[in-house]
Amino acid sequence: MITHLKLFTTAVKQLFQPPLTVRWPEERRNYGDRMRGFIVNDRSKCISCQLCEAVCPAKAIKFHLEADGRRYPGIDWGRCILCGYCVDACPTGSLQHVNNTEIVWTDLDVYKKPSEMDPDDAAPLPATKSLI
Amino acid sequence: MVAVVLFIALFLAVLVLLVVVGYLFSPRRPSETKERRFEAGGPPYGPVQRRLLMQYFGYVYLVTVVEAAVGLALVAVLTADAGRAALAPLAAALVVAIAAVVAVVWRYFKLLADVRRWG
Amino acid sequence: MDFPSPLSGDLVAALVFPGVLGIFGFLVVAIWLERKLVARVQWRYGPLYVSRPLGGLLQPVADLFKLVFSELVLPRHTNRLLFAATPILLFFAEGLPVVFIAAAPGVVMAPHSYGLAIAVVLVLLVAVLMVAMAWTEADKFTYIGAMREILLTAAYEVPLLLAALAMFLLYGTADPHKVVEVQSGLWGVLLNPLAFVVYLVALLMATTRFPFEIPEAEPEVVLGPYTEYGSTLFIYAFGANYVKLYVLSLLGAVLFLGGWLPAAGVLGVLITLAKMGVFVLPAMLVRAIYPRYRIDQALRIGWGQLLALSAAAVLWSLLAAWIW
Ligand code: SF4
Numbered sequence: 297m298i299t300h301l302k303l304f305t306t307a308v309k310q311l312f313q314p315p316l317t318v319r320w321p322e323e324r325r326n327y328g329d330r331m332r333g334f335i336v337n338d339r340s341k342c343i344s345c346q347l348c349e350a351v352c353p354a355k356a357i358k359f360h361l362e363a364d365g366r367r368y369p370g371i372d373w374g375r376c377i378l379c380g381y382c383v384d385a386c387p388t389g390s391l392q393h394v395n396n397t398e399i400v401w402t403d404l405d406v407y408k409k410p411s412e413m414d415p416d417d418a419a420p421l422p423a424t425k426s427l428i
Numbered sequence: 429m430v431a432v433v434l435f436i437a438l439f440l441a442v443l444v445l446l447v448v449v450g451y452l453f454s455p456r457r458p459s460e461t462k463e464r465r466f467e468a469g470g471p472p473y474g475p476v477q478r479r480l481l482m483q484y485f486g487y488v489y490l491v492t493v494v495e496a497a498v499g500l501a502l503v504a505v506l507t508a509d510a511g512r513a514a515l516a517p518l519a520a521a522l523v524v525a526i527a528a529v530v531a532v533v534w535r536y537f538k539l540l541a542d543v544r545r546w547g
Numbered sequence: 548m549d550f551p552s553p554l555s556g557d558l559v560a561a562l563v564f565p566g567v568l569g570i571f572g573f574l575v576v577a578i579w580l581e582r583k584l585v586a587r588v589q590w591r592y593g594p595l596y597v598s599r600p601l602g603g604l605l606q607p608v609a610d611l612f613k614l615v616f617s618e619l620v621l622p623r624h625t626n627r628l629l630f631a632a633t634p635i636l637l638f639f640a641e642g643l644p645v646v647f648i649a650a651a652p653g654v655v656m657a658p659h660s661y662g663l664a665i666a667v668v669l670v671l672l673v674a675v676l677m678v679a680m681a682w683t684e685a686d687k688f689t690y691i692g693a694m695r696e697i698l699l700t701a702a703y704e705v706p707l708l709l710a711a712l713a714m715f716l717l718y719g720t721a722d723p724h725k726v727v728e729v730q731s732g733l734w735g736v737l738l739n740p741l742a743f744v745v746y747l748v749a750l751l752m753a754t755t756r757f758p759f760e761i762p763e764a765e766p767e768v769v770l771g772p773y774t775e776y777g778s779t780l781f782i783y784a785f786g787a788n789y790v791k792l793y794v795l796s797l798l799g800a801v802l803f804l805g806g807w808l809p810a811a812g813v814l815g816v817l818i819t820l821a822k823m824g825v826f827v828l829p830a831m832l833v834r835a836i837y838p839r840y841r842i843d844q845a846l847r848i849g850w851g852q853l854l855a856l857s858a859a860a861v862l863w864s865l866l867a868a869w870i871w
């Protein structure tokens with residue numbers, strides 16, 4: 297009996313806590329500057345060494361031919377687990393995380409196709425609600 | 429009394445109306461899968477590993493129905509303010525109802541006892 | 548009676564409260580309240596975007612609309628007529644007991660000297676229709692759900708009846724008006740707290756609220772007796788329990804909380820409505836509090852502690868009536 301009363305009082309107390317839910321996209325969380333977000337490739341630095349493809353544990357990186365006659369890595373975002381191994385493995389520092397985790401694809405093919413993100417699209421969105 | 433009739437009529441009318449409206453105006457795209465028995469997602473695949481025995485469900489139904497019928501009869505008689513005189517028809521009704529059940533059981537007792545036919 | 552002239556008390560009862568409008572209104576408010584309260588206990592927002600100034604109150608209305616206008620599928624293996632008819636009958640039968648319960652002096656559809664007793668019996672008889680519904684659906688999940696429902700009925704039926712009986716014995720009447728009249732001094736909760744506790748727990752069991760949400764346990768039997776339904780029929784099959792909650796809390800407000808006292812007329816109706824909250828709010832909150840009992844645990848509670856408590860409540864009533 298006492299236990300049940302305690303349970304109820306606990307529940308009633310929790311009723312008046314402010315909600316923790318982030319109402320995305322009206323509210324955004326601030327993840328700090330060192331968030332491992334999406335990955336962009338600076339082609340001027342890339343030497344097509346394929347180390348990133350070899351190290352990727354999720355086999356998300358595939359190389360594709362570009363118009364300038366060279367092959368560049370593209371990420372299948374359906375497989376990528378954002379582990380950051382490719383960024384660490386890259387000898388020239390051309391692969392970099394950007395501080396952005398909120399990208400929306402409206403086309404499944406584009407999402408699945410190994411392709412690069414345009415660095416311009418990857419600008420971090422304004423954060424209005426801090427984490428914790 | 430008017431109120432009771434009104435309540436029942438209106439309540440049932442609203443309930444039936446909503447079903448009819450849904451039936452007439454909702455978009456319909458029938459498919460074979462939709463009309464199948466619900467099997468927790470996937471379509472039936474191969475023979476079942478273990479059959480769920482359902483043979484006692486009939487008894488449950490019988491028990492609840494008989495209990496409900498008898499209960500309603502008792503309440504109806506006891507609340508009719510008719511006193512003892514009303515008990516005779518109740519007893520008669522009970523005897524008839526039980527006789528019907530006994531007759532059914534008598535007729536199908538062999539069948540009921542044959543476990544193989546329950547499957 | 549101080550109602551506008553074309554409406555007499557019994558018509559108000561039939562049309563507004565506790566009649567048709569009350570039942571459907573309660574369905575909407577209860578679903579909203581349940582989702583909102585549980586969400587807030589779990590630090591979420593709950594329904595929000597439909598009618599934001601009202602805190603998402605219209606969300607269930609939107610859901611009900613969506614359900615009414617979604618495709619009505621009648622499975623091939625069932626008897627189509629019965630499949631459509633049983634949820635309607637179930638919902639109707641769950642709402643029927645309000646005919647005998649008064650919400651204010653004169654606001655009752657059928658005044659009867661045993662009114663509340665008849666209402667209790669009607670509430671208890673509805674399990675048949677639940678079984679019939681599961682039977683017409685002919686699905687293993689509905690069978691299991693109905694079986695659990697019956698077992699649970701066996702667990703709460705007797706304590707609920709005994710709790711009501713204790714109050715009837717104490718008041719010496721089952722007429723809703725006289726029952727409330729007797730409580731003008733002290734409310735039923737204070738006269739017989741044991742019966743109140745038994746009634747509250749039996750109410751949770753009867754409406755399969757959370758610790759006893761065994762028939763429709765989602766991880767185990769999909770949705771129990773409602774598995775095959777969609778569209779409007781799903782509203783009825785699933786909403787029937789909310790209607791039962793409505794009826795039982797109305798009955799509880801009259802039996803234990805002095806009904807419409809200390810007012811009458813329109814104000815009395817509002818007071819009854821407010822007192823129903825004493826039963827409705829805990830019934831909504833338990834979803835956020837309790838895990839689910841196994842069926843044998845629920846049966847043990849029903850036939851063990853609850854039965855003993857209800858017997859004690861009857862004894863208490865007898866003693867009190869004797870001393871009084
Ligand atoms: S972040 Fe990890 S999973 Fe994603 S592409 Fe780089 S190595 Fe592969």
Ligand code: SF4
Pocket residue numbers: 337341342343344345346347348349369385386387388389390391
């Ligand atoms: S590891 Fe770096 S430099 Fe080598 S191919 Fe990948 S992105 Fe280019």
